[in-house]
Structures are given as structure tokens and as C-alpha cells.
Amino acid sequence: MAVVSLTCYLLPYMEADGAANMALDEALLERVAAEPGAGYLRTYGWSPATLSLGYFQDLDEVAADPRWRDAPLVRRATGGGAIWHDRELTYSLALPADHRGSQPGPWLYRAVHASIGAELRARGLDARARSEAGPHAPPAGAASGRPDRPFLCFTDRDPEDIVAASSKVVGSAARRRAGAVLQHGSILLRRSERAPELPGICDLIEADPRPEAWAGPIARCVAAALDLTLVDPGGPLVGSLHERACALEQAVYRDPAWTGRRSPTARRRAAARDG
Structure with missing residues (x-):
């Protein structure tokens, strides 16, 4: 059976703060879950530079490292480690339930990362999935000395992360809703002073x-890797997405209760300690 290309609305590159960026990503996921006829793709930057926490991370971990104590902070709806969004490009992709990429499993992660790796190799950087990097891959395991995953996403080691010169340069995370999927990821462009x-x-x-x-x-x-036909969404569609994103921004991503939420593991530890 021939693969039918999915119409995908390409939103223009923009820069925003953490709450606005995360709210728009969630609005895209809502839209493809409710209206499965098309996907959405966007790239964006962060202004100011911001630390994004994974959904399951604890706010206490931020205070453990002095460099993050005065950093702008937002919590993502996706899992994984914290990311310092500075001197990087973030992509965001929302696909409806009937696209192959929305099916459970690693296919979407691998396909997106393979396409970005190929683009980097075309520019002269030997970048590939850690599982393919052979002796040049970073060692597995947490560099932080903690028994669980490290705090920063880019010190973690997933087999499908893109590495170059023994360093991770591309990492992604996903969230599903009603069969639809949102995947967004960070592409490190230059070393940050806070994370040298x-x-x-x-x-x-x-x-x-x-x-x-x-x-x-x-x-x-x-x-190209996902058989998406990119089209201009037009002003009214972009406007309606931003309207919904503004509502999510205020109700969720600027709410201290959302940012300060504790993971189930942390709640269990606190209950045991306080009990």
C-alpha cells in the first residue's frame, strides 16, 4: 500500500518564554487529537534562556545546583531530564492518531533523529544515534553520581540520542493524548555559559x-522523513492556536502549583519521612 502524505501546517519560527512555548506545544497536541486531518510542525527559540523540567522531575533538584537557582523555570508536559534552553533550536511536532508516528514504540523518535543526524552529516559533522556511534559514543550511565537518571537531559544516555564527538547534541521527549502524539526536542547549537x-x-x-x-x-x-507535506497554516488558524495557547499558559504553565508539583516518588519519600 502506498504511503499517503499527511498535510502538515508549518508554523513560523518564533521566540518566546518558557510558559508561552510549552502552552503552544500543548495547544498543538490538543488540536491534532480533536481534529486529526493534519499535523503541525514548528521550530522556536527561548527568550529569556530557560530551564525546562521534565514532567516527573522534582523542583528540589533545581536547588541542588546553585547555577539554576535564579534561572527562569518552566515544567514540560513531557518526561525526561531538565534542559537548559540557551543557544539552541527546539522543534515541536504534533501528529494525529492515524499517522504511523503516533503508534507506541520508538519509530517516531528514531525517524526524526535519523533525519536530523543526516542533515548534520551533510554539513560535515559526524553525528549519529548513540547506538550507531560505536567507540565514539558517550558511556552509558549517569554522570551525576546519582543511582537514577541524571538531572540534565543532555548528560543522560539514550541509545537513540544523537551524539557527535562524544557529546549528545540532540534529545527529544514525547507525550500522547487520545492516540495523538506531541514530540519536541532540543538541538544544541553552541555551548552555554551556564552549562559549559x-x-x-x-x-x-x-x-x-x-x-x-x-x-x-x-x-x-x-x-521529508515522515512523508509530511508542509503548508502555510494561514493567519486565522495560527490565531486560534495562539488563543488557546494563551489560555493554557495562564491556567497551567504560569501556575506555581504546576511548576512546583512533585513526582509520585518524591511524594512517597516525603510521606515516609513525615510519617
């Missing part, structure tokens, strides 16, 4: 470090 241990692509090769310079190429390579 994490080099970016432009620290490893000569390339334009501006996120907006990467937005178009990344969107096109992801769309």
Missing part, C-alpha cells in the same frame, strides 16, 4: 549559530 560541559554543533564545526538559520532546514528534513 555541553558543547553544541557550532562548537564542533563551522556553521551559523543562529537558531533561525537552522529552522527551515530542520523542518524540511523532518517533514
Whole structure:
């Protein structure tokens, strides 16, 4: 059976703060869950630079490292480790339930990362999935010395993360709703002063470090890998998405109760300690 290309609305590159960015991503997931006729793809930056916590991470972990104590903070609806969004490009992809990428399993993660890895190799960077990187792959295990996963996503080691010169440069996370999926991920472009241990692509090769310079190429390579036909969403559609995102921004992502939520593991530990 021939693969039918899915119409995918490509939103323009934009920069926003953490709450606005996460709210718009959730609005995209809501839209494809309710209206499965098309997908959505966007790239964006963060202004100001922001630390995003994974859904299951505890706020106490932020205070454990002095460099994050005064950093702008937002909690994602997706899992995984914390990401310091500075000098990087974030992509966000929302697919309806009937697209292959929405099915449970690693196919979407692998397909998106393979397309980005191919784009990086075309620019001269030997970047590939950790599972394919052989002796140049970063070692498995947490660098933080904790028995569980490390705090920062880019010090974690998933077999499908994209690594180059022994450093992770691309990592992603996903959330599903009513069969639809949202996957978003970070592409490190340049080393940040707050996280100097994490080099970016432009620290490893000569390339334009501006996120907006990467937005178009990344969107096109992801769309090609997933058989997506990119189209302009038009003003009214973009406006309705931003209207819903504004509501989510205020109700969820700017709510201290959401940002400060504790994981089930932390709640159990606290209950045992207080009991």
C-alpha cells in the first residue's frame, strides 16, 4: 500500500518564554487529537534562556545546583531530564492518531533523529544515534553520581540520542493524548555559559549559530522523513492556536502549583519521612 502524505501546517519560527512555548506545544497536541486531518510542525527559540523540567522531575533538584537557582523555570508536559534552553533550536511536532508516528514504540523518535543526524552529516559533522556511534559514543550511565537518571537531559544516555564527538547534541521527549502524539526536542547549537560541559554543533564545526538559520532546514528534513507535506497554516488558524495557547499558559504553565508539583516518588519519600 502506498504511503499517503499527511498535510502538515508549518508554523513560523518564533521566540518566546518558557510558559508561552510549552502552552503552544500543548495547544498543538490538543488540536491534532480533536481534529486529526493534519499535523503541525514548528521550530522556536527561548527568550529569556530557560530551564525546562521534565514532567516527573522534582523542583528540589533545581536547588541542588546553585547555577539554576535564579534561572527562569518552566515544567514540560513531557518526561525526561531538565534542559537548559540557551543557544539552541527546539522543534515541536504534533501528529494525529492515524499517522504511523503516533503508534507506541520508538519509530517516531528514531525517524526524526535519523533525519536530523543526516542533515548534520551533510554539513560535515559526524553525528549519529548513540547506538550507531560505536567507540565514539558517550558511556552509558549517569554522570551525576546519582543511582537514577541524571538531572540534565543532555548528560543522560539514550541509545537513540544523537551524539557527535562524544557529546549528545540532540534529545527529544514525547507525550500522547487520545492516540495523538506531541514530540519536541532540543538541538544544541553552541555551548552555554551556564552549562559549559555541553558543547553544541557550532562548537564542533563551522556553521551559523543562529537558531533561525537552522529552522527551515530542520523542518524540511523532518517533514521529508515522515512523508509530511508542509503548508502555510494561514493567519486565522495560527490565531486560534495562539488563543488557546494563551489560555493554557495562564491556567497551567504560569501556575506555581504546576511548576512546583512533585513526582509520585518524591511524594512517597516525603510521606515516609513525615510519617
